Amino acid sequence: MSRKTLIVGGGAAGLMAAISAADHGDEVTLLEKNDRLGRKILISGNGRCNMLNTDGDLSHFHGSNPEFAREALAAFPVEQTLAFFRDLGIETRLERKGRVFPASNQATSVVRLLEDWAVRAGIQVVQEADATQIDRGDSFKVTTVDGRSFESDRVVLTTGGITAPTLGGSDDGLRMACSLGHRRTRLYPGLGPLETERSSLHKLQGVRAMVEAEALVDGRVVKRDEWELLFRYYGLSGLVIFNLSEAVAPYVDNHDVSVRINFFPGQDVDQVECRLRDRWNRNPHRSAAFSFTGLLPDKIPPILLPILDMPIDRPAAGISAEEGRRIAEGLTNWEVKVLGSRPLAEAEVMVGGIATDDIDPASLESRLVPGLYLAGEMVDVHGDLGGFNFQWAWSSGWVAGQGQVSS
Numbered sequence: 186m187s188r189k190t191l192i193v194g195g196g197a198a199g200l201m202a203a204i205s206a207a208d209h210g211d212e213v214t215l216l217e218k219n220d221r222l223g224r225k226i227l228i229s230g231n232g233r234c235n236m237l238n239t240d241g242d243l244s245h246f247h248g249s250n251p252e253f254a255r256e257a258l259a260a261f262p263v264e265q266t267l268a269f270f271r272d273l274g275i276e277t278r279l280e281r282k283g284r285v286f287p288a289s290n291q292a293t294s295v296v297r298l299l300e301d302w303a304v305r306a307g308i309q310v311v312q313e314a315d316a317t318q319i320d321r322g323d324s325f326k327v328t329t330v331d332g333r334s335f336e337s338d339r340v341v342l343t344t345g346g347i348t349a350p351t352l353g354g355s356d357d358g359l360r361m362a363c364s365l366g367h368r369r370t371r372l373y374p375g376l377g378p379l380e381t382e383r384s385s386l387h388k389l390q391g392v393r394a395m396v397e398a399e400a401l402v403d404g405r406v407v408k409r410d411e412w413e414l415l416f417r418y419y420g421l422s423g424l425v426i427f428n429l430s431e432a433v434a435p436y437v438d439n440h441d442v443s444v445r446i447n448f449f450p451g452q453d454v455d456q457v458e459c460r461l462r463d464r465w466n467r468n469p470h471r472s473a474a475f476s477f478t479g480l481l482p483d484k485i486p487p488i489l490l491p492i493l494d495m496p497i498d499r500p501a502a503g504i505s506a507e508e509g510r511r512i513a514e515g516l517t518n519w520e521v522k523v524l525g526s527r528p529l530a531e532a533e534v535m536v537g538g539i540a541t542d543d544i545d546p547a548s549l550e551s552r553l554v555p556g557l558y559l560a561g562e563m564v565d566v567h568g569d570l571g572g573f574n575f576q577w578a579w580s581s582g583w584v585a586g587q588g589q590v591s592s
């Protein structure tokens with residue numbers, strides 16, 4: 186008789202776990218509390234789904250013990266994930282920084298083909314099944330809010346994180362795992378915007394620029410990246426800030442946290458000073474602010490130059506060597522104090538989750554409750570921006586679905 190496997194949570198990790206368990210020969214039931222599967226996949230990557238990244242290096246994965254992710258990522262690596270999706274019918278498109286999207290540019294393709302595969306594999310999908318309790322006797326019994334119960338030989342918990350609550354984000358899985366003896370770490374918003382000191386920044390609301398940025402905690406650089414910055418009325422957003430935010434999230438409340446911005450990626454202060462001086466020499470009649478037109482977004486110089494003690498109307502010819510240096514310094518090392526993260530609901534991932542010490546890294550089986558497996562975002566592992574979070578969901582989902590017995 187085949188093993189009965191119950192998957193709780195029909196997102197990326199849950200769908201993959203269900204397919205993997207069916208591949209292993211299990212009789213699989215998948216419970217999803219929403220009326221459709223994979224809602225986070227549908228909105229991911231602005232509706233395009235950055236489904237993975239070609240760079241499988243472990244340095245892109247974080248958590249209290251990033252080493253924990255190594256075995257699952259190695260067991261179902263990038264190449265196998267790409268092959269899996271190719272078999273599914275998803276052709277891919279490679280974009281900057283190793284980001285992989287479906288060639289259709291539609292996240293719906295990913296969900297529709299995963300659903301199609303699940304149906305063909307004989308997986309029983311139960312939607313609007315909001316699991317609330319897991320009991321362990323001779324077998325597992327999972328009970329839903331509306332009183333239904335489902336029995337199985339093993340359970341794979343894949344209820345995701347608490348971000349995006351309107352899409353199904355909840356702490357249900359964390360709570361159920363903790364009721365069985367697991368511990369969870371503190372939770373923070375990751376891959377989201379940051380609130381900063383206001384000064385005159387709110388006037389730059391909506392302005393975008395390609396920058397190089399560093400996140401600093403107590404003066405120490407903890408992460409750097411080059412990507413798009415977006416000014417918001419409350420502070421900083423955009424892909425570069427999203428990616429830095431996960432590294433500072435645990436520190437924003439009780440440490441000195443800041444973001445240092447270079448508006449000239451790849452160039453240092455000397456190079457920028459030369460470049461500006463050249464522009465000023467060629468067009469000495471232009472005002473200081475106007476002299477940046479064609480180089481930086483128009484709104485930036487009138488806001489930043491006064492912060493650097495530089496009158497915006499002064500003709501470029503009158504900018505002294507000391508002022509030129511100060512402007513170049515300001516534009517390559519502009520430091521903004523971070524006051525906090527924006528709320529979890531605005532973040533793309535949850536930093537933290539079920540503590541990894543009590544999970545076997547090779548099988549993802551609980552060390553406390555044999556037959557219980559945990560995968561995806563609910564585990565204390567998260568990735569950088571750029572498809573790494575889905576890679577963790579696919580890899581961990583696959584491994585948990587196979588249901589090897591822990592060592």
Ligand SMILES: Cc1cc2nc3c(=O)[nH]c(=O)nc-3n(C[C@H](O)[C@H](O)[C@H](O)COP(=O)(O)OP(=O)(O)OC[C@H]3O[C@@H](n4cnc5c(N)ncnc54)[C@H](O)[C@@H]3O)c2cc1C
Pocket residue numbers: 193194195196197198199216217218219222223224225226228229230231234235236237314315316317343344345346348349352353354355357358532533534560561562563571572573574575576578
């Ligand atoms: C706006 C946004 C954009 C993103 N874009 C990307 C991207 O382009 N690339 C990338 O790599 N990552 C992206 N992410 C992150 C990525 O979506 C998550 O890391 C990934 O979905 C986690 O997969 P998961 O299966 O663990 O959790 P989820 O995808 O959240 O799935 C969990 C599922 O469990 C269900 N569930 C919850 N509680 C219960 C319960 N009690 N009973 C039954 N079912 C339950 C939920 O409804 C949900 O369907 C994005 C996230 C957001 C919010």
